Amino acid sequence: VPTHDPTAEENLRAEEAAKAVLGAAGIDRIDLACTLGSGWGGAAEQLGELVAEIDADTVPGFHTSGVSGHSGTLKVIRAAGNRHVLVIGARTHYYEGRGVSAVAHGVRTAAAAGATVMVLTNGCGGLNSDWAPGTPVLISDHINLTGTSPLRGPHFVDMTDLYSPRLRDVARSIDPSLPEGVYAQFPGPHYETPAEVRYAGIIGADLVGMSTALEAIAARAAGMEVFGISLVTNLAAGISEEPLSHEEVLQAGREAGPRIASLLAQIIGR
Numbered sequence: 001v002p003t004h005d006p007t008a009e010e011n012l013r014a015e016e017a018a019k020a021v022l023g024a025a026g027i028d029r030i031d032l033a034c035t036l037g038s039g040w041g042g043a044a045e046q047l048g049e050l051v052a053e054i055d056a057d058t059v060p061g062f063h064t065s066g067v068s069g070h071s072g073t074l075k076v077i078r079a080a081g082n083r084h085v086l087v088i089g090a091r092t093h094y095y096e097g098r099g100v101s102a103v104a105h106g107v108r109t110a111a112a113a114g115a116t117v118m119v120l121t122n123g124c125g126g127l128n129s130d131w132a133p134g135t136p137v138l139i140s141d142h143i144n145l146t147g148t149s150p151l152r153g154p155h156f157v158d159m160t161d162l163y164s165p166r167l168r169d170v171a172r173s174i175d176p177s178l179p180e181g182v183y184a185q186f187p188g189p190h191y192e193t194p195a196e197v198r199y200a201g202i203i204g205a206d207l208v209g210m211s212t213a214l215e216a217i218a219a220r221a222a223g224m225e226v227f228g229i230s231l232v233t234n235l236a237a238g239i240s241e242e243p244l245s246h247e248e249v250l251q252a253g254r255e256a257g258p259r260i261a262s263l264l265a266q267i268i269g270r
């Protein structure tokens with residue numbers, strides 16, 4: 001069954017999950033959803049008052065995959081203006097081998113729960129040596145190098161302006177220093193070789209990661225406005241001669257925490 005058909009398995013599963021989330025929070029709609037990637041974990045608390053925290057394992061289609069080290073919970077938060085935000089702390093990465101539908105499930109659940117905006121955050125490698133680890137970068141467009149799609153059948157979806165120019169303007173009005181870049185999603189779980197990083201640069205990528213593009217496609221197909229922001233946690237392979245130590249990478253993420261959490265809270269508050 002094509003994915004534009006409401007009776008497709010993915011859509012039925014998302015409806016089930018949305019009911020479970022809305023039921024647990026005692027509300028009838030989510031306004032905005034946000035997936036937190038590496039380094040973005042601390043943002044949830046700053047978004048507003050916690051209404052419900054749900055173990056992802058109890059919600060159909062979600063997994064608390066220890067693989068990605070995520071918190072494994074879904075949080076419903078009441079933000080400014082009595083808006084409700086779904087924070088997905090249980091992202092499934094394509095490299096977990098659970099299939100592309102598992103990767104898109106969080107986004108489809110958010111849409112089924114009524115969210116009209118999908119905020120996608122991630123940690124990634126940077127190709128621009130001016131962007132030190134800890135630099136947040138607005139995603140202006142993506143290159144999907146996974147070789148697959150969350151959509152199936154004659155589900156033809158336009159991808160023009162996929163990353164909302166409106167929300168990028170909002171982000172820049174909050175922090176004019178924010179750079180923009182093109183994000184390339186590799187399948188992973190291995191990192192790129194230096195040659196693959198050079199290739200990514202040649203085809204127009206500024207950032208390399210293992211998430212986000214497939215989720216963004218599913219979000220657009222579900223009619224959501226999409227906003228993506230990356231945290232450069234390391235320079236991509238080969239960009240700097242000395243290999244960054246993992247500790248430096250973790251430290252960069254920790255230091256950037258407060259700044260990017262407040263930035264995200266302000267963007268979501270708009």
Ligand SMILES: Nc1nc2[nH]c(I)nc2c(=O)[nH]1
Nearest residue numbers: 123124125208209210233236
């Ligand atoms: N593909 C890819 N994904 C990443 N995630 C993080 I954090 N750093 C990287 C990186 O350098 N390459």
